Amino acid sequence: MKMQKLSEDDIRAGLDKLSRETVVYAPMEQEGRLDFRKMEKGGEVELGARKTIMSAKKLFLPQAEELFSFKAGKHSVEMIDPPKDEEPLVLFACRPCEMRALEIMDKVFNWDYADFQWNERRARATIIVFACLEPLTETCFCNSLGIDSSRSDGADAIIYTTAEGFFARAHSEKGKKALKVFVGKDEEAPEFTTRDFPEKFNTDLQEKMMENFESPTWKEIAPACIGCGICTFVCPTCHCFDIQDEGGRRVRLWDYCTGADFTLMLAHQPRPTQYRRYRQKVMHKYSYYPTRFGEILCTGCGRCIDQCPQNIDFREVLKKCNRLAPAETGGEE
Amino acid sequence: MTAENGNLYKPHIVTVTEVWEETPTIKTFRMVFDDPKVGDNFTFKAGQFGEYSVFGEGEATFCIANSPTRKGYIECSVKEVARMTHGLHLLDVGDKVGFRGPYGNWFPLEEMKGKKLMFIGGGIGLAPLRSLIQNVLDTRKDFDQVDIIYAARCEEEFVYKREIEEWKASSDCGLCLAVDPIPDQVCGDDVRVSFIPPILEEMKPNPKNRIVITCGPPIMIKLVTAKLEELGWPAEQIITTLEMKMKCGLGKCGRCNIGSTYVCKDGPVFTYEQIRSFPQEY
Numbered sequence: 001m002k003m004q005k006l007s008e009d010d011i012r013a014g015l016d017k018l019s020r021e022t023v024v025y026a027p028m029e030q031e032g033r034l035d036f037r038k039m040e041k042g043g044e045v046e047l048g049a050r051k052t053i054m055s056a057k058k059l060f061l062p063q064a065e066e067l068f069s070f071k072a073g074k075h076s077v078e079m080i081d082p083p084k085d086e087e088p089l090v091l092f093a094c095r096p097c098e099m100r101a102l103e104i105m106d107k108v109f110n111w112d113y114a115d116f117q118w119n120e121r122r123a124r125a126t127i128i129v130f131a132c133l134e135p136l137t138e139t140c141f142c143n144s145l146g147i148d149s150s151r152s153d154g155a156d157a158i159i160y161t162t163a164e165g166f167f168a169r170a171h172s173e174k175g176k177k178a179l180k181v182f183v184g185k186d187e188e189a190p191e192f193t194t195r196d197f198p199e200k201f202n203t204d205l206q207e208k209m210m211e212n213f214e215s216p217t218w219k220e221i222a223p224a225c226i227g228c229g230i231c232t233f234v235c236p237t238c239h240c241f242d243i244q245d246e247g248g249r250r251v252r253l254w255d256y257c258t259g260a261d262f263t264l265m266l267a268h269q270p271r272p273t274q275y276r277r278y279r280q281k282v283m284h285k286y287s288y289y290p291t292r293f294g295e296i297l298c299t300g301c302g303r304c305i306d307q308c309p310q311n312i313d314f315r316e317v318l319k320k321c322n323r324l325a326p327a328e329t330g331g332e333e
Numbered sequence: 334m335t336a337e338n339g340n341l342y343k344p345h346i347v348t349v350t351e352v353w354e355e356t357p358t359i360k361t362f363r364m365v366f367d368d369p370k371v372g373d374n375f376t377f378k379a380g381q382f383g384e385y386s387v388f389g390e391g392e393a394t395f396c397i398a399n400s401p402t403r404k405g406y407i408e409c410s411v412k413e414v415a416r417m418t419h420g421l422h423l424l425d426v427g428d429k430v431g432f433r434g435p436y437g438n439w440f441p442l443e444e445m446k447g448k449k450l451m452f453i454g455g456g457i458g459l460a461p462l463r464s465l466i467q468n469v470l471d472t473r474k475d476f477d478q479v480d481i482i483y484a485a486r487c488e489e490e491f492v493y494k495r496e497i498e499e500w501k502a503s504s505d506c507g508l509c510l511a512v513d514p515i516p517d518q519v520c521g522d523d524v525r526v527s528f529i530p531p532i533l534e535e536m537k538p539n540p541k542n543r544i545v546i547t548c549g550p551p552i553m554i555k556l557v558t559a560k561l562e563e564l565g566w567p568a569e570q571i572i573t574t575l576e577m578k579m580k581c582g583l584g585k586c587g588r589c590n591i592g593s594t595y596v597c598k599d600g601p602v603f604t605y606e607q608i609r610s611f612p613q614e615y
Contacts, residue, residue: 067340067342067343068340068342068343070388070389072388072389072429074427074428075348075427075428075429076429077346077388077429077431079343079344079346081340081343108584108585109585111584112583112584112598113341113583113584113585114339115341115583115585116339116340116341117340210592210612213612213613214613239585239587240586240587240588241580241581241585241586241587242580242586243342243391243392243580243581243586244391245386245388245389245390245391245392247389248389250342250386250392252342255580255586255587255588257587262578262588263577263578263588264578265576265577265578266412266414266415267550268550268551268576270577270591270614270615271614276614280590280614283592283612284587284590287592287593288590288592288593289593291592291593292593292595
């Protein structure tokens with residue numbers, strides 16, 4: 001197949017041009033942290049096989065987002081829409097798992113009420129994915145989630161990294177338009193296939209978990225969890241949120257189900273212990289969301305493993321879940 | 334009902350037109366939509382809820398406590414517990430509140446027609462039942478016998494005291510009031526000192542052509558449903574409304590999930606048969 005062949009210089013020069021036309025977010029390192037940041041110069045972008053600390057989720061579901069602001073007097077309230085980001089945005093060099101995460105979350109944000117803020121951001125973004133022919137880090141396990149990271153059909157364009165340079169291909173009109181800023185000739189590209197991914201394990205746990213909801217094994221799944229929530233914040237698919245008033249603004253904020261406040265009511269706590277909250281996290285991803293939306297709410301990006309302060313390895317969690325067995329006596333303590 | 338620009342999180346403005354104290358910590362607020370067009374088009378069904386906001390203090394979930402048959406306003410009854418509810422309790426007639434809704438499902442009123450109804454409420458759990466009770470009493474001829482059992486910790490904790498007096502005086506419904514058997518309990522002659530299950534044990538309500546609608550503290554709901562089952566009640570004839578923590582009311586924020594169920598969308602009204610199939614986490 002013919003693809004647009006690009007050198008590193010072609011890419012950096014193209015990004016310079018692109019950033020003059022539109023807002024570009026790309027992986028960039030600042031103070032030792034690689035994250036998706038607003039790009040000024042193509043030279044700053046990380047083009048290598050490295051994983052950002054945070055996922056690209058924040059561009060579509062910001063960590064703190066103004067829903068509206070208000071001026072409330074004693075007998076009057078004026079509500080003001082937040083300034084609109086109408087500029088198109090290019091998300092450059094995210095990975096196939098990030099693209100999958102957005103497709104998975106499209107379902108919850110549209111299954112009944114359509115979430116205006118999410119859809120608007122999705123519509124204005126052009127997403128250029130870098131394929132992962134090899135895992136980015138040792139903690140990647142997207143192949144166990146059925147992701148073939150040599151492709152990303154939902155992305156607007158895909159770029160492959162080879163020893164001889166880069167090969168780019170558009171999947172959509174938006175992608176074609178974005179790739180136009182890069183010079184480079186069409187050349188026959190090699191076959192791209194993934195290699196060196198870890199051995200796959202079973203992630204179809206939807207029914208097994210439901211059948212074993214009461215299993216005492218849940219207490220042994222992640223006893224070290226302290227409910228700090230970092231796994232949720234770095235996760236590309238965790239989307240639970242809070243709504244609060246801050247000053248004169250109503251804001252939507254990321255929230256996390258492993259925290260005790262998540263379900264705490266006046267005189268009632270449906271999930272009073274940490275293992276129950278951890279079970280919620282795992283089952284939301286691998287049982288409830290699949291039941292509801294037909295997709296596992298996880299892409300195997302491994303960020304939760306990379307960042308857990310308690311060294312909880314989510315792959316091990318899932319492997320333990322594969323061994324869940326019914327309670328012998330039944331019932332929870 | 335969504336705001337015009339598609340921003341689902343932007344509420345309608347309502348004005349408090351009446352406030353009254355139910356108990357030392359619970360007040361009821363009557364509110365009217367500022368935009369008459371919104372008010373005129375506003376419809377809801379008994380059992381639905383809304384997201385109410387005090388600007389600057391935040392948003393919280395409460396049922397709509399009045400009946401859709403009593404038009405032109407909405408009411409909510411709120412216990413003062415934290416920031417938002419404290420802010421709400423400070424409000425007076427003329428003050429502004431945000432309202433999004435109605436959200437969620439509702440009590441199956443049509444299926445209840447021609448049947449005997451037994452309402453079992455505990456504490457502020459009477460609020461969602463009140464919407465349906467008012468609805469049923471306003472269209473009384475559509476239903477067979479109606480009974481209300483209501484319990485609270487003590488008489489002072491009874492909500493809707495004005496309506497309780499009306500129910501007492503009315504021949505439209507039977508009424509049984511009860512207070513918890515705690516030491517030094519003082520109450521009127523017409524109030525039982527008992528938890529609800531022993532009352533049910535005594536009454537032995539016949540499930541034939543009858544539906545129980547119950548709401549109250551989780552422990553009360555659990556004990557009431559257990560007692561009814563013991564008395565031979567099929568789980569599908571016991572209806573309750575679940576109070577889970579909610580934020581969006583739109584099936585997005587993930588707070589109210591019980592298993593794969595979104596209480597805000599699939600509920601809050603469920604039969605006990607449905608609830609039994611949930612992971613036991615409510």
